[in-house]
Amino acid sequence: MRPAAARIPQEDKRECILAAALELFAERGFHGTPVPLIAERAKVGAGTLYRYFASKEAIVNELYRQKKRELAAALLDGLPLGAPTRQLFHELWLRLGRFAAEHASVLAFLELHHHDDYLDEESRRLEREALMPLQLFVEDAQQKQILKAVQAEVLMALVWGAFVGVMRASKMGLVPLEAAMAAAEACMWEAIRR
Amino acid sequence: MRPAAARIPQEDKRECILAAALELFAERGFHGTPVPLIAERAKVGAGTLYRYFASKEAIVNELYRQKKRELAAALLDGLPLGAPTRQLFHELWLRLGRFAAEHASVLAFLELHHHDDYLDEESRRLEREALMPLQLFVEDAQQKQILKAVQAEVLMALVWGAFVGVMRASKMGLVPLEAAMAAAEACMWEAIRR
Amino acid sequence: MRPAAARIPQEDKRECILAAALELFAERGFHGTPVPLIAERAKVGAGTLYRYFASKEAIVNELYRQKKRELAAALLDGLPLGAPTRQLFHELWLRLGRFAAEHASVLAFLELHHHDDYLDEESRRLEREALMPLQLFVEDAQQKQILKAVQAEVLMALVWGAFVGVMRASKMGLVPLEAAMAAAEACMWEAIRR
Amino acid sequence: MRPAAARIPQEDKRECILAAALELFAERGFHGTPVPLIAERAKVGAGTLYRYFASKEAIVNELYRQKKRELAAALLDGLPLGAPTRQLFHELWLRLGRFAAEHASVLAFLELHHHDDYLDEESRRLEREALMPLQLFVEDAQQKQILKAVQAEVLMALVWGAFVGVMRASKMGLVPLEAAMAAAEACMWEAIRR
DNA sequence: CATGAATGAGTTTTCATTCAT
DNA sequence: TATGAATGAAAACTCATTCAT
Numbered sequence A, B, C, D: 001m002r003p004a005a006a007r008i009p010q011e012d013k014r015e016c017i018l019a020a021a022l023e024l025f026a027e028r029g030f031h032g033t034p035v036p037l038i039a040e041r042a043k044v045g046a047g048t049l050y051r052y053f054a055s056k057e058a059i060v061n062e063l064y065r066q067k068k069r070e071l072a073a074a075l076l077d078g079l080p081l082g083a084p085t086r087q088l089f090h091e092l093w094l095r096l097g098r099f100a101a102e103h104a105s106v107l108a109f110l111e112l113h114h115h116d117d118y119l120d121e122e123s124r125r126l127e128r129e130a131l132m133p134l135q136l137f138v139e140d141a142q143q144k145q146i147l148k149a150v151q152a153e154v155l156m157a158l159v160w161g162a163f164v165g166v167m168r169a170s171k172m173g174l175v176p177l178e179a180a181m182a183a184a185e186a187c188m189w190e191a192i193r194r
Numbered sequence E: 001c002a003t004g005a006a007t008g009a010g011t012t013t014t015c016a017t018t019c020a021t
Numbered sequence F: 001t002a003t004g005a006a007t008g009a010a011a012a013c014t015c016a017t018t019c020a021t
Helices: A008-028 A036-043 A056-075 A087-103 A104-112 A119-131 A132-143 A154-172 A177-192 B008-029 B035-041 B056-076 B085-102 B104-113 B121-129 B132-144 B152-170 B177-192 C008-030 C035-041 C056-077 C085-102 C104-111 C121-129 C132-143 C152-171 C177-192 D009-028 D035-039 D056-076 D085-102 D104-112 D121-129 D132-143 D152-171 D177-190
Strands: none
Touching: A008 A104, A056 A087, A056 A104, A056 A119, A056 A132, A056 B152, A056 D056, A087 A104, A087 A132, A087 A154, A087 A177, A087 D121, A104 A154, A132 A154, A154 A177, A154 B132, A154 B152, A177 B152, A177 B177, A177 C035, A177 C121, A177 D009, B008 B035, B008 B056, B008 B104, B056 B085, B056 B132, B085 B104, B085 B132, B085 B152, B132 B152, B132 C056, C008 C035, C008 C056, C008 C104, C008 D177, C056 C085, C056 C104, C056 C121, C056 C132, C056 D177, C085 C104, C085 C132, C085 C152, C085 C177, C104 C152, C104 D177, C121 D132, C132 C152, C152 C177, C152 D152, C177 D152, C177 D177, D009 D035, D009 D104, D056 D085, D056 D104, D056 D121, D056 D132, D085 D104, D085 D152, D085 D177, D104 D152, D132 D152
16 A cells, blocks of 8 residues: 555656756757657657646746756755865865766756847846855955955856866867866866965 | 959858858857848848858858868967967967957857757867867977876866856856956966966 | 435536537637637536537537527517517517527527538538528418518518627627617518518 | 739739638638638648738738728718618618629628637727718718617618628528518618618 | 749647546 | 546648749
8 A cells, every 4th residue: 555656647747848858958959959859758749748838938948947956056055165265166166077977968958058038037037146156155265365356257257167168078078077077176276266 | 354343242142141140140049040031131032042052051061160260260370389388378368359359259159059960070070170289289388397287178178168158257248358358367377387 | 215416417517518618619619719628617627528528519519409499499489479470579579689688698609600610410400490480470470461571581581680780789889788679679670561 | 025914923922812811711710710721722832821921810800901991992982972861771782782792701701700809909990990981871861860760880780780691591592692682671771761 | 143932841839539547 | 427637630830942033
């Protein structure tokens, strides 16, 4: 007699659709992905998709928000904010690397879908605000004269950009991920430290 | 004796088409850009486009190669290879910044979009090889113990990624381009120098 | 001894479905009404509908026949056929008006929409025959030289058409129903009387 | 050497589409008519339709306005307003009959598409106003005590409804058109005259 | 050469109907 | 018996490409 776990019906299917869409959007972009292809990959009828989402746009937006939040959580949850800046940076870079390794297409998706026309207001807001806490941490460290006195947004853009650059290089097979990430961390610490 | 000024229209039209396509691809992506829209922006009949290019894909590929080559040329042509590494880096960063400023949508086109399915073999080859000369310069500087002993591809990915990151931040209005670029240069030099 | 109040639900549900379909078909037409919407309005699962009717078409046909019969009954049942023609006409017009007032969407359904492709043979037959008794009454009155010697079908078409016309005008808000109906009766009596 | 009449290109196709849509909408209603069917009947590719109209709705609306105006013109243009009322009525009834005979599906279309949700504001305005001039003529005749002192809208609704009723009866094969129309005219004159 | 009207294959979306529970 | 999630066939609409002029 098992009571509850027997079914996982609706939410399961919803997740399947989102997962399929994520992969496809990451690989081929939003406009390059036909809805029936998402349905097929999700092992679901084409019409079923519209029981869970109002439109294709609703899917990207849901996906964008959900993944942006997951990324923010992966980076920020339980972050030892009291720790020395260098150690915090290490921890962040590590988390970034782990997240990228475990959710490869999430990063591809998030990078690929910057401020596109099909993102709605709420998604755009999240885009701007999700990683805001990091900025406070940066500014704090700057006040302590540990990080360079450069506009916080610039430092963050540098680090994020560099990270994405390395990720992409490794994906192109130019570079082994693990080693590259470790080396890159050291480099980027030099980039931002005072 | 052929009436020189009367003609030239062919090459002219071809350029118009490419220019229009570049802007649109940069703004909306390949799949998000209808051919008739390219034609309209190029002030050319929709059919005319097919007198110059075999297909929409032929346009992206032509564009990709041409712009990739222009970028390589802008970075490499007449580069004072004998100069000190720091100075070379400065020059490269400067050229990068100038290129980005003058050809904003070229960078957007080349980097802010994924060129997956529709790029052909030749374009893919260029993607890998166009900036190869820079790698030699990096490796040379590493041997002279001026740059960090990190896989050259990683250093290049870091710098390129960071540059793109700053560009994007400035495009989002978070950061003033000029100042950001200067600060970023200093940071990234620290990132790669020994 | 069966618990009477507990049951009845079948017929009840069937009626709910028909009632919902009637309203919707009257408002939006057959092709403009999605089956799930009928189910929703009937407060019934979408599948349930198919336990009572073989198809959407089966619903319209059932509805059409039922309502046509109800209309015929409302007009004809207990009609004092022996009364003077003028009085009979008055009674008929009155009944027509009452029926329209009490079953507004029935009239809309029966008359203000075309029922072409989806009506079956039986429904078509009823369409022609339901009001046949009236024709006999008309022809009888013509023989008595009370009504004009015009093909009975024409007289009936005139009266019915005029009635529908006034109904529609009142529905558009151009005209107050009560007064209009009274005036119209007088007019149409002049139209048909000898 | 024929100069101009050689082509009738664009407008011709646009008219074909409208003509095809008119017939189909009259036969099967708006929602019952698939766009590809319109295209086929118009001997035009399905996509072509969208070069001339923004949507299926745009077609009905264009059609509705155009036909409503044609009907108004057929009834009103050159109407001898100075003539005696009886004669005017005769003329109007004649014109109505001629219009119905020559443009059978126009009447069916106009009758079928009353105040439906896909008609836009402009179409609705025309619906109310196109035949307004007739109302003035009616009210004038009432002042001269030639027509009954019944709200003008009611009289018009009666006549129009009766006309439509006869038309429909004749279309169902119950009644020969010519004779019926003549008889009906006499009847309806009695209906409205004082 | 240049065009843009024409098109049908392909896209997103809806909906009548089924079926597992 | 009742349900409503699931579906694929079909609807409205778009767009890369062609071709007559």
